[in-house]
Amino acid sequence: MHIRELDLNLLVIFDALLRERNVTRAANDIGLTQGAMSHALNRLRLFFEDPLFIKAPNGMTPTPKAELLGVTITEVIAALREKVVSQAKFDPATAQRTFVLSMTDMGELVFLPPLIRRLRKLAPHCTLRSIQVPLEQIEGLLASGEADLALGSIYAAPEGLFQQQLFMHTFVTVVSARNRKVGKTLTREQFESMPQIAVSLTGRANAAYDSAFDAYGIKRNIYLTTPHFLAVPLLIDAHPDLIATVPLELGTVFSRLGTVKILPTPVALPPFALRQHWHSRFHADAANVWLRHLIKDTFENYPDVPKY
Incomplete structure (x- = not known):
């Protein structure tokens, strides 16, 4: 032929x-x-x-x-x-696919509400799936296409991943509203003596989100290490002597429950960046590019995210 x-x-x-x-x-x-x-x-x-x-x-x-x-x-x-x-090309108005995002439960609370609003408007036939996996598995999931993006703070992103900063987060300390020993501020002495909840995706206290305290020589009394942010207010409500240090936005949401209050940390911690990560295999993928632009546009002025 x-x-x-x-x-x-x-x-x-x-x-x-x-x-x-x-x-x-x-x-x-x-x-x-x-x-x-x-x-x-x-x-x-x-x-x-x-x-x-x-x-x-x-x-x-x-x-x-x-x-x-x-x-x-x-x-x-x-x-x-x-x-x-x-x-x-990717036409969001007609596309029918599920975008898979790897994130923590904190990420779901921060990212999903505004993202769902925009995705329903711009890509009405697309859906979302959120997964939470150990850090060491993220690169493999992104490389295989099982996840489109990883959203959050990956301290040491693997070399095979691209990353883009979305916004910065600061920290606050969460205390039970029923804890009468703590007023409007928390002294360093109180902070060091009170039992604490540390959130760590790896399960190791030295990899916790608030581990920056260690650089200031603060000796923390860590009682519980957990990979789940959303368990924090429930545990503090059940055990009012416990405290935890969490990102500001999360602490603000927790305080709306009425069971906890947020206080400045005894030492000002440097803010940390939340980023989106993707694998080099999908750097030019039309759908992945569109999703990354949507997320960047939605969160680059966080917390003033679009309401449309």
């Missing part, structure tokens, strides 16, 4: 002629002049050694060979449009 001699664009022209049965309409359908269409038809006839389309009173009639070829060519063109051409 002399496949190298066939201009594959001619298959698009064949498909249009088969559908329209008229040179002028077929030309208009694919954006060619009538002269260019006639020239392309002559090339098709030469390649297939058959007239393919014969003039008739109502247009063009396909020959038996054209009808036989048409079954396969129509399938090929449909497959190219669906499986190849559609991948060249």
Whole structure:
């Protein structure tokens, strides 16, 4: 077979002629002049050694060979449009897919409400799935495409990942509203003596989110280490002597429950960055690029996120 001699664009022209049965309409359908269409038809006839389309009173009639070829060519063109051409761009208005985001429970609380609002508006047929996995598994999930993005603070992002800063978070200390020993401030002595909850995704206290205290020589009385931020207010409500240091936005949400109050930390901790991470394999993927732009646009002025 002399496949190298066939201009594959001619298959698009064949498909249009088969559908329209008229040179002028077929030309208009694919954006060619009538002269260019006639020239392309002559090339098709030469390649297939058959007239393919014969003039008739109502247009063009396909020959038996054209009808036989048409079954396969129509399938090929449909497959190219669906499986190849559609991948060249991402149309959020019509796309139907599930975006998978790796994040902590704190990330769900911070990221999901505004992201869901925007995704429902801009990509109404897309859905979201949130997963939480150990840090050492994140790169593999992003590389395989099982997760599209990882959102949060990955202290030492693997070399295979791109990252983009979204916004900065500061810290506050959360205390039970029923703890009468603590007023509007928390002294260093109180902070060091009170039993604390430390949140660490790895389960190790020295990898906790508030481990920056160690740089100031503060000796913490860590009673519980947990990977779950959302357990903090419930545990403090059940055990009012416990305290925890969490990101400001999370502490603000917890304080709305009425069971805990937020106080400045005894030593001002430096803010930490929340970022989105993705694998180099999907750096140019149209859907991944669109999602990253959406998230960056939504959160770059955090906490003043768009309400639309």
